[in-house]
Amino acid sequence: MPEPSLIEQLRADLTTARKDRDKLRTTTLSTFLSEVKNKEIDLGHGLADEDVRGLLTTAIKRRREAAEQMRAGSRVELAEKEEQEGALLQAYLPPALGEDEVRSMIRDAISAGAKDVGGVMKAVMPATKGRFDGKELNRLVREALAG
Template identity: 55%
Template structure:
């Protein structure tokens, strides 16, 4: 069984701290704080699906911020937001392409399910 996403985030945060990677440390600390806030909201421990939702929301916020910064002529800040979004993207499940979804649907229909 794979390790829970929250545990993986914590382990990667510890690695980032040991290697003194400021960007990763800051981003992972922020996301884990958002996960804790979500747990308080829910009144329970966050599931992997909850954590993926928090990470996806953080990616979306960073992409929107990068677009706004580019519009404002702040390319270096936009690039930082893009790096943060790319770092977080590693923690989201891989999406299926449209062709993969179509193939799966054909397979299910052909199987009579």
């Protein structure tokens, strides 16, 4: 039997969360699935798993930024809720890459002929998308090129 698509998995988990009366999970998944549906309507077709992962990455980043703002405004309980939602969505992405793995990819890209930040980023980004923070990747690329 083929493995279910990411959207099917999210819908099944939403159903389970509703049955379990898990309010946080139900709210988070239904909100995210509505974002997916809106994107499908905008594009006029269904989304592949890769597209859904891109939306997940964006949703997680948005929640992380919101949590930082909440903490800055001394709204700790709201910040924790945003962080919990982000962690819940993170579970649907492939495991994060370690810094050593990313440094190795950067070295490979440089040895393959990439000479500037743009070239290295272009070579490494597809493999790290959704699995490693873009700002951190940029910092590592700059370190590798400087060193």
